[in-house]
Amino acid sequence: MASIAEELADKQQEISVGEFFERNKHILGFDSLTKALVTTVKEGVDNSLDACEEASILPEIKIEIKEVDEKEYRVAVEDNGPGIVKRKIPEVFGKLLYGSRFHEISQSRGQQGIGVSAVVMYGQLTTGRATTVRSMVKEKDYATEMDIILDTKKNEPDVQNEEVVLWEDKEHGTRFETTVKGLLRRGKHSVFEYLKNTAIVNPHARIVYKRNGDETIFKRATDQLPEETEAVLPHLKGIELGTLSKMAKSSDRRTLKSFLKHEFSRISYSKAEEICKKAEIEEKTNPGDLEVEDCKKVLNAAGEVKLMSPKTDCLAPIRSMLIKKGLKNVLKGDHPEYYAPPTTREPEVYSGNPFQVEVGLVYGGDLPKDSPVRVLRFANRVPLLYRKGGCATTTAIKNIDWRIYGLDQRGGKGMPSGPAVILIHVASTRVPFTSEAKEAIADIPTVIDEIERGLRDCARNLRTHLNKEKKRKKVKKKFTVVNDILPMIAKKSADLLGKEPPELDASMTKIMGVVYIEKEYSWNDGRCGVKIDIMNYTPKKRELNVFFEKPYPETELLSSDPTPEHDGDHLEWKLKNLESSETTVINLEFDGGLEKEDLDGTDVYIEGVGETNLIGAEPLPDDWDIELAEIEEVN
Amino acid sequence: MEERHEDALNRLTNIAEKFYEQLDGGEIPNMEVPTRSKSNIELDRREGVWKLGSSTTNRSAKKLKSARMLLRTLYMLELIQDMIGEDKSSTLREMYYISEGWDKAKFNKQSESDSLAEDMELITGCLREDFKLRPEEDGARIIGDITVEEVNRKGDVRKINCRDDVGDSGYTIPYNVESDKVNFTDTNVDFMIAIETGGMFDRLVENGFDEEANALLIHLKGQPARATRRVIKRLSEEEDIPVVVFTDADPWSFRIFASVAYGAINTAYLSDFLATPTAEYVGITASDIMTYDLPTDNLSENDRKALEQELEDPRFDTDFWKEEIETMLDIDKKAEQQALAKYGLDYVTETYLPEKLGQIGLM
Numbered sequence: 002m003a004s005i006a007e008e009l010a011d012k013q014q015e016i017s018v019g020e021f022f023e024r025n026k027h028i029l030g031f032d033s034l035t036k037a038l039v040t041t042v043k044e045g046v047d048n049s050l051d052a053c054e055e056a057s058i059l060p061e062i063k064i065e066i067k068e069v070d071e072k073e074y075r076v077a078v079e080d081n082g083p084g085i086v087k088r089k090i091p092e093v094f095g096k097l098l099y100g101s102r103f104h105e106i107s108q109s110r111g112q113q114g115i116g117v118s119a120v121v122m123y124g125q126l127t128t129g130r131a132t133t134v135r136s137m138v139k140e141k142d143y144a145t146e147m148d149i150i151l152d153t154k155k156n157e158p159d160v161q162n163e164e165v166v167l168w169e170d171k172e173h174g175t176r177f178e179t180t181v182k183g184l185l186r187r188g189k190h191s192v193f194e195y196l197k198n199t200a201i202v203n204p205h206a207r208i209v210y211k212r213n214g215d216e217t218i219f220k221r222a223t224d225q226l227p228e229e230t231e232a233v234l235p236h237l238k239g240i241e242l243g244t245l246s247k248m249a250k251s252s253d254r255r256t257l258k259s260f261l262k263h264e265f266s267r268i269s270y271s272k273a274e275e276i277c278k279k280a281e282i283e284e285k286t287n288p289g290d291l292e293v294e295d296c297k298k299v300l301n302a303a304g305e306v307k308l309m310s311p312k313t314d315c316l317a318p319i320r321s322m323l324i325k326k327g328l329k330n331v332l333k334g335d336h337p338e339y340y341a342p343p344t345t346r347e348p349e350v351y352s353g354n355p356f357q358v359e360v361g362l363v364y365g366g367d368l369p370k371d372s373p374v375r376v377l378r379f380a381n382r383v384p385l386l387y388r389k390g391g392c393a394t395t396t397a398i399k400n401i402d403w404r405i406y407g408l409d410q411r412g413g414k415g416m417p418s419g420p421a422v423i424l425i426h427v428a429s430t431r432v433p434f435t436s437e438a439k440e441a442i443a444d445i446p447t448v449i450d451e452i453e454r455g456l457r458d459c460a461r462n463l464r465t466h467l468n469k470e471k472k473r474k475k476v477k478k479k480f481t482v483v484n485d486i487l488p489m490i491a492k493k494s495a496d497l498l499g500k501e502p503p504e505l506d507a508s509m510t511k512i513m514g515v516v517y518i519e520k521e522y523s524w525n526d527g528r529c530g531v532k533i534d535i536m537n538y539t540p541k542k543r544e545l546n547v548f549f550e551k552p553y554p555e556t557e558l559l560s561s562d563p564t565p566e567h568d569g570d571h572l573e574w575k576l577k578n579l580e581s582s583e584t585t586v587i588n589l590e591f592d593g594g595l596e597k598e599d600l601d602g603t604d605v606y607i608e609g610v611g612e613t614n615l616i617g618a619e620p621l622p623d624d625w626d627i628e629l630a631e632i633e634e635v636n
Numbered sequence: 637m638e639e640r641h642e643d644a645l646n647r648l649t650n651i652a653e654k655f656y657e658q659l660d661g662g663e664i665p666n667m668e669v670p671t672r673s674k675s676n677i678e679l680d681r682r683e684g685v686w687k688l689g690s691s692t693t694n695r696s697a698k699k700l701k702s703a704r705m706l707l708r709t710l711y712m713l714e715l716i717q718d719m720i721g722e723d724k725s726s727t728l729r730e731m732y733y734i735s736e737g738w739d740k741a742k743f744n745k746q747s748e749s750d751s752l753a754e755d756m757e758l759i760t761g762c763l764r765e766d767f768k769l770r771p772e773e774d775g776a777r778i779i780g781d782i783t784v785e786e787v788n789r790k791g792d793v794r795k796i797n798c799r800d801d802v803g804d805s806g807y808t809i810p811y812n813v814e815s816d817k818v819n820f821t822d823t824n825v826d827f828m829i830a831i832e833t834g835g836m837f838d839r840l841v842e843n844g845f846d847e848e849a850n851a852l853l854i855h856l857k858g859q860p861a862r863a864t865r866r867v868i869k870r871l872s873e874e875e876d877i878p879v880v881v882f883t884d885a886d887p888w889s890f891r892i893f894a895s896v897a898y899g900a901i902n903t904a905y906l907s908d909f910l911a912t913p914t915a916e917y918v919g920i921t922a923s924d925i926m927t928y929d930l931p932t933d934n935l936s937e938n939d940r941k942a943l944e945q946e947l948e949d950p951r952f953d954t955d956f957w958k959e960e961i962e963t964m965l966d967i968d969k970k971a972e973q974q975a976l977a978k979y980g981l982d983y984v985t986e987t988y989l990p991e992k993l994g995q996i997g998l999m
Contacts, residue, residue: 478699478700479698479700481700482697482698482699482700482703485740486697486700486703486704486706486707486740487659487665487697487703489707489739489740489741490655490659490665490697490703490706490707490710491656491659493652493707493710493711493714494652494653494655494656494659494710495656496714497649497652497710497713497714497717498649498652498653498656500656503656503659503660504660505659506662507662507663508658508659508662508663508664508665508697511662511663511664512664512697512698540662
């Protein structure tokens with residue numbers, strides 16, 4: 002790790018400038034006081050998360066906001082990242098559009114903001130105060146602290162009060178404190194909401210948020226760092242004219258052909274030649290000499306040439322398990338009744354840029370029933386809080402008739418309503434934002450299409466869940482009938498007639514008409530007990546085959562009563578004569594280490610009774626036999 | 637035990653027996669109950685009243701709601717058995733409160749217990765009086781020259797002339813008006829006029845309209861009680877006295893008339909017993925509002941909805957009613973009986989009623 006900070010520093014290179022931005026605060030996300038505060042925090046947190054991940058550090062981020070004057074706040078963001086070497090601190094914080102990631106193409110948060118230097122500038126413009134930065138790299142046992150002001154005319158940092166300080170209880174990290182005009186609000190567009198949503202898609206981060214004395218801790222839900230993203234070369238079919246022109250100007254390559262071959266993905270020498278020929282530009286032309294007109298020709302030529310799609314393995318999705326953990330971690334207060342298994346779609350490509358869509362859906366519990374469904378939008382793990390209406394995620398949601406999946410939606414159009422939260426994450430080396438403000442994803446057909454497919458995956462699971470719930474409720478009512486009401490009818494009618502109460506079993510099973518399975522877990526000394534009750538509430542005697550899938554193939558079965566007919570990836574019992582209204586119990590014990598989570602996904606499968614008459618278990622799937630045959634061959 | 641109660645008891649016990657046998661035979665307990673809804677009433681052309689059609693609803697213990705109804709039926713049956721045994725009776729409201737102690741069979745609203753009592757009348761063919769159940773309120777008041785014989789609590793028969801032997805509030809119709817309790821002897825009236833509001837009833841009494849027009853005045857007290865409708869029916873049939881109905885001009889008053897003349901949807905199975913199809917509506921009609929230029933109120937949203945429903949109601953499927961209902965929707969106004977006082981307190985008895993009754997040949 003010694004060289005990480007150094008390595009980052011090397012990659013940092015100067016980019017174009019602009020006093021222009023001083024007059025365009027809205028592009029930078031400082032167009033309202035509430036938003037200014039969110040952006041201040043966001044720039045800091047995005048940087049911190051990116052830096053931690055690049056250095057494979059589990060992020061620990063602290064945000065402090067204190068009102069120091071009317072509509073004036075002191076904001077501090079502190080991380081445990083690799084730190085920034087002293088000479089690079091002024092440039093990172095005091096120079097606009099200076100960053101390590103500008104020419105590289107990778108799935109990073111950084112591409113969404115203008116950089117933390119914009120915060121420094123905003124602070125000094127609105128309050129006249131400098132930003133204090135402290136940073137420590139692992140190699141040093143002291144930190145550097147300095148006050149930074151941005152010279153907006155020259156786009157150069159102006160450093161004041163540089164000193165060396167001890168940073169106790171800290172090995173490495175960066176902290177900045179800035180004073181900005183702002184407004185601390187609650188609600189959909191608040192700092193709190195931004196951090197909460199950040200925590201959902203970054204379950205590997207621990208985020209502490211202190212404001213005016215209150216403290217919220219978003220705990221870490223996993224120690225697993227996101228998969229590493231790979232930096233890739235841009236694909237010629239997705240690049241903008243401006244970027245191409247800029248790349249050509251700053252390229253070290255001597256010829257256009259070699260520029261195309263080496264600075265773009267999926268271009269061979271022969272393809273490069275083909276492009277030059279089509280563009281009618283000499284392949285030996287120095288890329289630095291290319292005029293904008295020439296670049297346009299190159300782009301047009303690239304459009305006519307067949308190029309391989311860009312690599313898609315450079316993306317790092319959050320993945321199902323962690324989305325679920327993140328959602329659970331943050332939404333557990335609402336006690337949702339159902340988490341649809343989150344979907345991670347296969348990577349796809351839109352105009353030369355790989356992207357990947359992930360969708361999660363949470364339903365029920367204390368989530369509000371009558372309001373529109375809540376949508377959590379993310380691009381490269383960064384929450385999108387603004388411009389929901391103009392976002393591809395919203396378009397995709399509105400394209401679906403949610404009524405068939407169990408949510409309310411007036412006329413099958415528009416936003417659905419009901420007790421649900423939908424999470425949509427779009428990861429890409431270049432997220433297609435609608436504007437420079439990078440607040441919404443553009444309505445690109447392939448992107449909408451992918452989001453829609455992801456939504457339908459989750460929606461289908463929701464429907465299945467709701468149907469099961471409905472069936473379960475119906476059966477519960479029937480239980481009330483047979484357990485409470487029917488015996489009372491029997492007793493009352495017998496009393497009125499002066500007779501003995503009649504035998505009820507036959508009527509009861511006719512009312513229920515189901516085989517009912519109940520699973521119960523218990524833990525003892527690290528051993529996990531599973532009790533399966535199988536009740537024959539049908540009027541007939543049943544011959545049933547019961548199957549139980551082990552949570553993991555390696556899970557060791559310690560005991561089973563009765564003994565299974567088959568023991569492998571799954572267990573199987575044959576119940577020869579389960580009389581009407583009779584119950585049988587299977588008791589299992591598995592080796593330690595299993596948690597409720599592991600067991601929740603497992604099902605009991607039953608053969609010998611139709612699906613409609615089966616509650617609490619699944620009918621044996623059609624493809625089960627195939628699997629079974631293979632296993633039996635091994636035996 | 638009186639015969640009618642004994643008979644009721646036998647019929648009720650049949651229900652318990654049926655449930656018992658169904659259970660004993662391994663069946664799911666259930667019973668068939670005629671459907672009481674607007675879709676299941678049809679015109680009995682011979683009688684001219686609206687009666688229950690032939691559709692039935694199966695109440696089976698397969699469903700929780702119906703299972704609970706079956707249990708409630710048994711509890712109600714037991715209560716009735718006890719009341720008949722102890723020679724006690726209870727009001728429908730009392731029964732609702734008694735059901736509080738019925739564990740899983742208790743009712744959530746009085747309308748539920750009232751409705752089940754009606755179901756039981758329907759299934760057994762008995763009347764709720766046979767079950768020792770009665771409504772909260774007695775029937776309404778009547779004034780006019782007829783004489784009734786009523787059996788009092790001591791079992792004595794009392795003769796009461798409803799003009800001479802009563803005070804200004806008239807004779808109060810008891811809840812049981814069957815021949816074992818009430819009979820009519822001398823009737824010296826040309827017609828009876830059933831009046832919706834107490835205010836108008838008292839106005840006609842004060843103006844001496846009963847003597848002047850030789851009429852029997854009946855106060856309906858809003859939607860009339862069964863006993864009131866039964867008295868009207870008996871007087872009309874047994875004594876051959878024509879009936880007219882005099883109400884406010886609004887959609888709800890039209891329904892009061894319909895229930896007197898053709899029966900109500902809920903009690904369509906008792907229409908034979910309660911409805912007087914020869915009853916005529918004297919007013920106030922929507923056209924009267926215009927003809928007599930009466931003070932009015934605007935129709936409310938609910939009023940309009942009620943009128944729209946009445947256009948669909950088979951009981952109002954006549955030219956007269958269609959026109960009146962549409963007129964009311966047109967002018968978007970309603971009026972009270974008391975609106976006639978615009979022209980003085982005597983206007984109703986000296987002008988309005990003579991004119992209107994004259995049109996149908998009663999005055």
